[in-house]
Amino acid sequence: MIPHRAGAAGAFALLLFATTACGGSGGSGGSGGDGELTVMMYQDSLAVVQKDAAKRFNEDHDAKAVINEVPADGYEDKLRTVMGSGQSPDVFFNWGGGSIEPYVEQEMLLPLGATLQENPEMEEAFIPSILEAGKVNDTQYGIPLRGTQPVMLFYNEQVFEDAGAEPPESWDDLLDLIDTFKDEGVTPFALGGATPWTEQMWMQYLVDRKGGHSVFQRIQNGDPEGWRDPAVLDAAETVQDLVERGAFGDNFASVSYDEGAASALLSEGKAAMHLMGSWEYSTHLADAEEFAKGDLGYTTFPALPDGEGNPQAVVGNPTNFFSVTDDGETEAEVDFLKQTYSEAYVQDMVENGEVPTTTNSEEMIEKHAPNPDFATFQYEMVRDAPTFQLSWDQALPRSVAQPMVTEIEKLFNEQVTPEEFVDNVAALQ
Amino acid sequence: MSVLSPNRDGRHASARARARTAAGGARPGAPRAGRPSAWWGLPALLFFSLFAVLPMGLVIYLSLTDWGGLGSPQFIGFENWTRLAGDPVMHQAILLTLLLTAGSWAMQTPIAMLLGVWAAGRQRNRAVLSAIFFVPLLLSSAAIAIIWRALLDPNFGPLAQIGPMIGVPGLDILSSESGAFLVILFVSGWQFIPLHTLLYQGGARQIPESLYQAAEIDGAGRYRSFWHITLPQLRNTITTSSVLMIVGSLTYFDTVLIITGGGPGHATTIVPYLMYEAGFENYEYGYASAVACVLVAVATLASLLMVRFTGFGSMRSTREGM
Known part of the structure; x- marks a missing residue:
């Protein structure tokens, strides 16, 4: 008799293992504080743009940005695990909307409204309908990091x-x-x-x-x-x-x-x-x-x-966003966000076939895109759109x-x- | 199934106790002779408590909370349970799970038994064919599911060619509710029949040849030999195989995830899949825990019933008096 019960119970032990791992102290994030800035990044062929950005950032900053690439399959589950474990990354990749709402509710994220006010060039750098999609409850929490x-x-x-x-x-x-x-x-x-x-x-x-x-x-x-x-x-x-x-x-x-x-x-x-x-x-x-x-x-x-x-x-998907976890010291993180609209970053994106969400990128696309026609069509479609609705399943x-x-x-x-x-x-x- | 080990050396307990006293003197409270001390059970007990009892307790606690994996679980009383009771998807999932369990048993048992009894014989080519039948057991569940998913693809799978040949162009099994369910039933059978065939083969090999010889002398044909010798002699094998099948079907999951994803709609959302969906897709660990509790209850009930009605607990040799 015992063996069957153990079998059924074993299955639930597994379930529990997974759930308690989310509440326990495991995880692989590693918070900053010692001059290291961890960036949790969705792993795919385009992440090379962010790796290059980290290299440029590290050349002229004391804090060292470390890109932590997490496999695409199960990215959201792993993010949730590290965020729930108190080992959260300093900056992380997300889809905006519903994908970060639980973290906003737990007050884990840094509201970026003040940052945008202090750095007006940041707000002006992006197409408005795209930047808008980085808001949760009318507060900015995400800065665009990818193509549209x-x-x-x-x-x-x-x-x-x-x-x-x-x-x-x-x-x-x-x-x-x-x-x-x-x-x-x-x-x-x-x-x-x-x-x-x-x-x-x-x-x-x-x-x-x-x-x-x-x-x-x-x-x-x-x-x-x-x-x-x-x-x-x-x-x-x-x-x-x-x-x-x-x-x-x-x-x-x-x-x-x-x-x-x-x-x-x-x-x-x-x-x-x-x-x-x-x-x-x-x-x-x-x-x-x-x-x-x-x-x-x-x-x-x-x-x-x-x-x-x-x-x-x-x-x-208007774009993907970087959000900053609020651990009291976020100066270096905000500096890192400024990379996302630098000329080198945008050119890197365009060369990798992405259509950037920064304003005034037509020339860059014509010069550097692997398929300028398609990239221009896409860029104009997004630039001229009055609204850009985030995919429902990401928004809710x-x-x-x-x-x-x-x-x-x-x-x-x-x-x-x-x-x-x-x-x-x-x-x- | 007894924990008590027999007196292998055949001596009486008292004689052995005397022997030990002579050797070194018994400590007060020393275990009674002939049985291992209760401490022997400790590792298993610890393991079982840590990985089964404790998690089960925690799951019951979680089922009374609202928790998304962040912050601490909020106690909400029986809210998950009232929601569970009124959730039409849950009702359907329980029905589908029971159907799958009953269907799997009804399909796999006769096929596995006939194949197993056949494979226990001494026919020509038996070894080669048995080896081929055995192949699905060697593949991983995920690989099996991916293969069947590809075979059943309505546009690019063999189905697209076979359909017109048998006069059904546009043959598409996975998009209908009953079709998708039958596919799950079939694939699980395809995967697990070899295991049960192996059990029945072993069981059938154990049946003494003399019984068949005696029956032959009395004029019994092959059919009557099967009904009156093979089947009763396989009684214990049938129980073992059924228990494995039923507990396995109740927790069946990977094939559903890969082939249908619980769909179309909720047509193949069985209880374990619903638990996965609630916990790891929707991040509602509280609700998922409530679903898990139901599954524990159903599985425990099923195994208790089986033990009671099959006499598994008091399993006797089928060769008494031989």
């Missing part, structure tokens, strides 16, 4: 040519294209429904175009009744209309974005269009180089008929974000009606 990642409509130029079609400029164009491509035997829109955060992008644009930026802002500010705005129901109905028209094909629910299936549908010409973040260009460049260089087209999400939203508004607290994404998944799978969707997400807290 707006969501846009990618399309396969070859497939459009074969069908004699033009990229959509209006909602009616888009609906016509669904029929055009269905007749051609091509899925109109690739969609990775097994990874439902990609379905979320459709809802984000539809709500923004229909009711404007303020609809989701109200929800983001903690009012779940905001989901009952007519624009949300309207967007949900539009989603099911699209599904019924066959806009996403029959099997999108088992297509995974993470395994590259959705992207491959577009690059292999099995789908005509794909609504995705701007990183999709690099994805195609890595997996289907010829397609990325020859046939990959991109355009903006069209306006909706009777939509109140600004058709130039953008959704996606985690306890709400995940269930919300699952509700969106059910909406696309027609497991719930649009009315039930609204009721279900409004009930989340």
Whole structure:
């Protein structure tokens, strides 16, 4: 008898191990104070920009910046563990919004309002809609550190040519294209429904175009009744209309974005269009180089008929942010933040294929970007956007974000009606 | 299953006590002869307390709090529990877990038993085929799940080619609720049937040849031999295998995470996955702990019931009187 109990109990011992590790004194951060400034950084090929910045910083400062690269998979879990353990890093990489809200609530972060006032050049350096996304409850907590990642409509130029079609400029164009491509035997829109955060992008644009930026802002500010705005129901109905028209094909629910299936549908010409973040260009460049260089087209999400939203508004990930943990001594940290808009830093970003979020970067992009056309398109799209809505699942607290994404998944799978969707997400807290 | 070790040397306890007194003199309170002292159980007890009892206690405490991993847990009484009781996802998860457990048992037991009994024989090619059947057991769960995920991809997997061949173009199993659940059931079977086959093979090999010879003399055919000799003789193996299967199904997790991620919607969100989602996706450790408590209760209940109704606790030899 004992062995079974031990088996079941062992499983929970594991769970507890993980949870107590979060509250215990373990962790790998290492706080400053001895002239060392730890920077927790998301590990990927672009982190070289921050490593270079640390080198430049260390040349003319007493404090030594140390970049601590943490693997991308599970970055947020590890961040939460070190933050909860009292071993927090001095500066850390994040997505703004809901991703730092728990730390703001615990008063662990340094409000940067005063810093911006003392250093007006810092505020002027960034595109306003981007800097705005670094705020939680109207207080600045994050300084942009990376390129921007707006969501846009990618399309396969070859497939459009074969069908004699033009990229959509209006909602009616888009609906016509669904029929055009269905007749051609091509899925109109690739969609990775097994990874439902990609379905979320459709809802984000539809709500923004229909009711404007303020609809989701109200929800983001903690009012779940905001989901009952007519624009949300309207967007949900539009989603099911699209599904019924066959806009996403029959099997999108088992297509995974993470395994590259959705992207491959577009690059292999099995789908005509794909609504995705701007990183999709690099994805195609890595997996289907010829397609990325020859046939990959991109355009903006069209306006909706009777939509109140600004058709130039953008959704996606405005950028990533550096936030500073408040341990009383934050002078060196603030100095380090100034690196993020230095000319060397911005040039480094552009050369690595990123589109910077600093103002007046057109010339830099033309001169140094690996693909100036795409980079300029993206830069102008973001610069001219009146608002830039952070991805919903990053903007909301985690306890709400995940269930919300699952509700969106059910909406696309027609497991719930649009009315039930609204009721279900409004009930989340 | 007894902790008491038999008197291996066959001497009477009193005789042994006398021998020890003669050798060095018994200390007051010395353990009674013939049994290891209670101290022998200490390492196991310590380990069990530290890694099972203590965490279980802490999980029960956490289930009464609101905690996101930062700061200290806030005591909120039974709020998590009332939420749990009214959570439709939890109700569905319990139902799905029970379905998965019952389904796994009903599917795996007959197949594993037949394969095992067959593999215990002396047929030609048996060794080669047994080795092939054994392969899934050697692969890691994550690898198995990734392979099946790729095989079932509706656009780029073999399914996309096989579908039109059997007259079902657009064959797509993972996007329907029942399809995704059946996939989980099937993959878990594919993965674990070899282990149970091995158990049954070992069990079947233990059955004395003389029983079959006697049955043959009495005119029993292969079918009757199976029903009246093999099956009753495998009684204890069936119990062992079932216990492993049921406890394993109740805590099944990795395949669900990789193949369906609990989806589509919540169609494959079983209790262990719900616990993971609440704790490590939503950072609601309090609620996740409440879910964990339910899982402990269900698993304990299941094993108690099994022990009671299968006679596992008083397991007797199947060869008494032989």
